[in-house]
Amino acid sequence: MTFTPTDYLPYDFANRRHIGPSPSEMAEMCAVLGVDSLDALIDQTVPASIRQAAPLVFEKPKSERELIWHMRQVAQKNQVFTTMIGQGYHGTVTPPAIQRNILENPAWYTAYTPYQPEISQGRLEALLNYQTMVSDLTGLEIANASLLDEATAAAEAMTMAQRVTKSKATAFFVDENCHPQNIAVMQTRAAPLGIEVIVGDPEKDLDASKVFGAIFQYPGTYGHVRDFTAQIAALHGANALGIVIADPLALTLLKEPGAMGADIAVGSTQRFGVPMGFGGPHAAYMACKDALKRAMPGRIVGVSIDARGNKAYRLSLQTREQHIRREKATSNVCTAQALLAVMASFYAVFHGPEGLKAIAQRIHRKAERLRHGLVAGGYAVEPETFFDTITVEVGALQGVILEAGRRERINFRKVGATKIGLTVDETVRPATLEAVWRAFGLTCSRDDFPGDYSHFPADLGRETPYLTHPIFHLNRAETEMMRYMRRLADRDLALDRAMIPLGSCTMKLNAAVEMMPITWPEFSNIHPFAPADQVRGYHELIEDLSKKLCVITGYDAMSMQPNSGAQGEYAGLLTIAAYHRARGEAHRDLCLIPVSAHGTNPASAQMAGMEVVVVKSAENGDIDLDDFRAKAEAAGDRLAACMITYPSTHGVFEETVREVCAITHAHGGQVYLDGANLNALVGLAKPGEIGADVSHLNLHKTFAIPHGGGGPGMGPIGVKAHLAPYLPGHPETGGDEGPVSAAPWGSASILAISWAYCLLMGGEGLTQATKVAILNANYIAARLRGAYDILFTGKNGRVAHECILDTRPFAEAGITVDDIAKRLIDNGFHAPTMSWPVARTLMVEPTESETKAELDRFVTALLDIRAEIAAVERGDIDRENNPLKNAPHTVEDLVGDWDRPYSREQGCYPAGAFRVDKYWPPVNRVDNVWGDRHLVCTCPPVESYAKAAE
Structure with missing residues (x-):
């Protein structure tokens, strides 16, 4: 077979930064797939009916030197003034040790959400420190591991209060001294849920008997410091809840919310060393009384034990509950702000x-x-x-x-x-x-x-102590701080060590040159409400990125406000709802969602006031078109929207996507196309041209913003022209619709990363990245076929940019998907996405950033695991005492007593592991059940470190 030069375009070496396989490696991979060119593979994979007619063309891609020079010119158009605007955003000093060792360190910013706790112990400890810090400062028993921003945290607190209160009231009181953006976001969130928001003076206008809860800003937006003890007591007397939005730095001097009797406290930890960044990203916090912990949204880090009884951290309680409860979920929170929470926690430790x-x-x-x-x-x-x-x-x-x-x-x-x-x-x-x-x-x-x-x-004045745990009393010599940060980083497995093949999460390269500008003062030290003539550089960046994203997607307008993918879903559905209202069709309230959809989809629809109608999947994993058509017809003039993901969550380019869009439009609905899988479309197909009306774009996936261990993220939405008038507005910038985030452009500082990515790659480079993402996924599928069943493929036997491995057949041998995931840790890999969208499967997405050598190492690891499963199936290895059941293996396993029926080498050095640079997990398999039964979500006492299993 031949491999033509056009399969790898030599327009500029800059795109090779993001594209892993070399031209010769691509040729070898195409040979394995039985095609003579990369374009031939794409033709077999992507339906001709959706392919865009014209190639994606931007200006000439920039080299690193050209990019830095260009970004400097744009940055200089911003003017860095001393800010005294306040309103929840503050100048702060990031200790250089934290800036260099956390914010600028890929060991921290390239990590994924800690769903695999054994390889996330470092950041889980840092997040536990954060929770302890928040719990101590607020005087409340439990805190989560961060939310998106203060305004959305306030909105989450409002809906949490509605869920848990015994009051029958449907109104919620908001202190008029709350920051305007906080009030506006709460009003946006309340409207679809039928919550009446009463804004007034807490001392004059609050009637506790008429509300299910009230929220107070402390200190107030104009500076007032008031004690809300009496108001909260009155609320409790009426079975209502009291919520305080508190500045955590002020709480070092002021009476804490817990001492006022508050049930919930929220706020922002931005001024704990996290730059303003024209609005973000920043970590919001939420704390509550222990009795309310199971209603708290977001992620909570808890303490458990591992298989040897040693202390280990994990995510606890309702983590990812939106994927389990779907349309019954109380929140669509997915992305948090882990990296920024880690920074804030280290600021407190520092x-x-x-x-x-x-x-x-x-x-x-x-x-x-x-x-x-x-x-x-x-x-x-x-x-x-x-x-x-x-x-x-x-x-x-x-x-x-x-x-x-x-x-x-x-x-x-x-x-x-x-x-x-x-x-x-x-x-x-x-x-x-x-x-x-x-x-x-x-x-x-x-x-x-x-x-x-x-x-x-x-x-x-504050009378109670805080931050009493020894972790906040380290010797603050920089050597000690540096080593502590390094120790925690070494406990984790991030993209700087190995491929993270998570389906639907696109863990691709976050290039160093793209990351550099975010720490420049001209981008980092800008208040989100600074006068427009001082932020011309930001506006140029945002406008050009918006233009490029419109060209890529086929949409006509962009809103950069949503600061997570789930927030983008919510904003997109609110935009659709506003469009229907403006046309006198407010009765449209049904949303069709396939059973295979992301868990945040039905949760977002519920939050937008829509009723979810679930659509079946066909046997091949596609949307069941007959069921979709029948339910669209049954919905009639109540049909508001459908939510689809393309390529599908099953990793396939469905041939019927245009028909799905046409059916929806024929019944007056709008098509929301989830942009989670845009990594398989850029340069090949445009959502706005195949029938979609709105999409969110995961910039922290397709457009190179790092996941940061579970946030930051950005989920801007693109819309067709008819929806543009209904995009989110903001109190500071105007607009008829309410905001969904605290800042007008969301987490604006990290938009510089995606803009730099586009400038480096150019249109041809972005298209080539998409093609190679598809190549890498199909190469893995081909190499593993026979050892593992590939659950879904397109009509030519190809997958999109990800593939699903079926592990259900191994159940007869007693092997679970968890066993395979933990055994991959021994091989030095993060596990693929487990049990989603199909239970007991693994969804693999290698991305275009991985080299053939890394793909082959991953394949070797999975084939070796399959051989171990076969040994169990044959009875050669004990069903309960084998390398899979005992995975992952630690250094303690290697050097301690060994009574297992396989060698130490087989256990600790499987075929996919590096011999010299092996990653050693710090703990054995974590006991999740023990952690939920013995819930501890703040730093445990020092003595517990020595006797965690007792």
């Missing part, structure tokens, strides 16, 4: 309780000093009791002072028509205070106010 308190005290003293200067200058300043924010009455001088502040390179907050808000953070220096006074027309000096003005009313 500073310790005394350091955090000192930072808070310095901030408060500077805010007090600032206030004294303004009062001395004749300004009326409120409130009397505050932490870091004050509001100044300036009358008709508002515009003049705002402009004077900008001349000092400081941004103030415009409050109403006659006031200015000022928020102090840890980056504010004494010279900054003098600049503020000058902007207000005053000639004060820092020396004019030498006193210590730090004070709170006695009943508002």
